[in-house]
Amino acid sequence: MKSFHAPTALALVIAAVGLAACGSSSSEDSSTTAAAPATTGTSTTTVASAEGEKVFASNCAQCHTLSAAGSTGQVGPNLDSIAPDEETVKAIVTNGRGGMPAFADVLTDAQIDAVASYVSDSTGN
Ligand code: HEC
Structure with missing residues (x-):
């Protein structure tokens, strides 16, 4: 008895896994394809902006929304809407203001510049 059932069950498992794998791999394929241009764009930008992106992701994203960084922080103002110029960002990041912490002791000058x-x-200024 067992020797008849086991192969049948195995065949069903293989069929089910095969179907599941097909379904998930096709949806992963489309998301991988969609993400690819963004990855390519990032790698072709300058080293300085790649550094800036890294600094932003680990120091600013939790509080600020910035679509270029894919961040949705709500503590500070939406940087897409404000679109601050470079000098403004530098001054505020260095010295802080209100609920915004100062980063003079946390980041290097080069990181703040970046x-x-x-x-x-990334906000068009
Ligand atoms: C703990 C949350 C927090 C973090 C982390 C943070 N910010 Fe802020 N940020 C704020 C808040 C709150 C304000 C509003 C300050 C005010 O004017 O009272 C602000 C204001 C700003 C402004 C000024 C916007 C304007 O009104 O012109 C800029 C630019 C800015 N942040 C950039 C950054 C950058 C870049 C980083 C990372 C280095 C960062 N912030 C990290 C909370 C944060």
Whole structure:
């Protein structure tokens, strides 16, 4: 008895796994394809803006919305709407203001420059 059932069950499992794999791999394919141009765009930008993107992701994204960074923080103002220029970002990041912490002791001058140009460039300033 067992020797008849086992192969049947195995065949069903293989069929089910095969179907599931087909379904998930086709949906992954489309999301991978959609993400690919963004990845390519990032890697072709300058080293400075890649650095700025990194600094933003680990220091600013939790509080600020910036579509270029894919961040949705709500503590501080939406940087897409404000579109601050580079000098403004630099001054505020260095010295802080109100609920915005100062980063003079956290980030290097080069990192502050990088994140300032990243924010101003990616919001069109
Ligand atoms: C703890 C949350 C928090 C973090 C982290 C944070 N901010 Fe802010 N940010 C704020 C708040 C709150 C304000 C509003 C300050 C005010 O004017 O009272 C602000 C204001 C700003 C402004 C000024 C917008 C204007 O009104 O012109 C800029 C630019 C800015 N932040 C950029 C950044 C950048 C770049 C980083 C990362 C280096 C960062 N922030 C990290 C909370 C944060």
